[in-house]
Amino acid sequence: MSLEKIRDPERMRRWPGHMETDYVYTVGLAGERFFREIKDNGKFYGTRCEKCGITYFPARTFCERCLSELKEWVEVSPRGYVEMYTIAYMDLEGNKLEKPEIWAFIRFEGVFGGLVHKLGEVKPEEVKIGMVVEPVLKPKEQREGSITDILYFKPAK
Amino acid sequence: MTRRVAIVGVGYSDFRPATPDVAFHEMMFEAAVKAYEDAGVNPRKDIDSFIACSEDYWEGFSIFDEFVPDQLGAVLKPVCTISADGMYGVINAYLQIRTGAFDIVAVEAHSKASDIVNMWHVMAFAFDPIINRPLKMHPYVIAGLEMMKFLKDSGNTEEHCAMVVAKNKKNAMKTPYASYGSIISPEDVLTSETLFHPLKKLDASEFVDGAVVIVLAAEEVARKLTDTPIWIKGVGWCTDTPWLEFRDWSRAVYAEMAAEMAYKMARIHEPAKQIDFAEIDDKFSYKELQHMEALRLCRKGEAGLLVEEGVTERDGDLPVNPSGGFLGVGNPLEAGGLVKILEAVLQLRGEAGKRQVPKAEVAVTQIWRGVPTTSGAVVVLGRE
């Protein structure tokens, strides 16, 4: 096909655009209580499906395996372990991070699920799979009921 | 007796890392007219239905669906958009023809990745807005985590991943539509900049622009149109839970399930023996290994060994990504699945030129929608 390709860069026109996408996302029934427990009491909660014999963490209102409604709330120990981690050297703009970030998938005993979060108070070369960690929360008065109320996880004492 | 369905035409636009000269419609137009020429069909008279595959956020439009008919010859015809990879479009076209309602269906997907100014932000918008997105993590954090987990559990190594990159980039040297071919050593990959440890710069595919159109037809029509129809032998698709918290990080379960569905339909019992070559998703080097194992092209934990032994080279016993894969061709966003099918069709027809694999009777193609998704599809293709 003989589409004439433009060779003079001065003739190539581009129009800058921006997608305006402001939302307020409804946290929902499970999220409401899950984040309130972190905010008010510094506690982690999951919800249990008796039928499947598993406790979902973070808490949710339905079981994705059997589609039962989940009403049984169970407290989950905030002490977890690093299942795997990565060290990020690039930010969302594609720029090199001044200080690398350590991200981990953290599992908690006795539950199905876990959390992806940052690790802190540890050097990249010191992180190990299986390392036991605990959350560092914002001071209570600064918490707003969101995942960022957890600042990071640090090696457990 | 259900109708068999064949691919009778393929067309693609010039694939390049940047296309500042052509708009997306023009790339689609170029791919479409080439595919219709290849199939020998008149789009305005012969094609019964059109399926475009796109995602609003890649395009920078709301309701992008409305912007696809004109450049495909689909104005005032049955047309729809699937918000998924192009392989889902081919599967839907196959099913539309199987219903008997349509005889000829065209499928389109494209990438204008170079138009996206803040790619990582767009991709990060796919995270759950409440549990994950407020943490402001780069979407490739997911790839770094998954790579570490997969390598640890499967026993494959970073060296094996590096061999995949070297193989695919070498294969791409002979692929006319590939943008990222080069001769590099696994050592070059291992020493490239670490981005998301253990993921290095060369472990990740780069983006590319391009459009692909595929034309499918019912058996009786296909036989009139071409001497080399490429049959759809099996299709499958599957999505794991979207939650990072509840998914399986070790295995590509979505690919295992999609493959089992497609293999069952295609009567493939021993994929490693019955399949001649594979075009599978390698947006990251480790994904090729993980997907080989998911598609049962080898035993669990042995994908790296096969690469090491040269089995997956173009002239090996089971070539994997003879096109060069996404590591060599580039990652064309939702057009990825169509690039896989395009390459399989050219190989099965015996039209792959310098990169022709020695034996090409049955091929498996597979796609994954990229981080942070757990969605994927599989299509098995073959000659008579």
Ligand SMILES: [Zn+2]
């Ligand atoms: Zn259940």
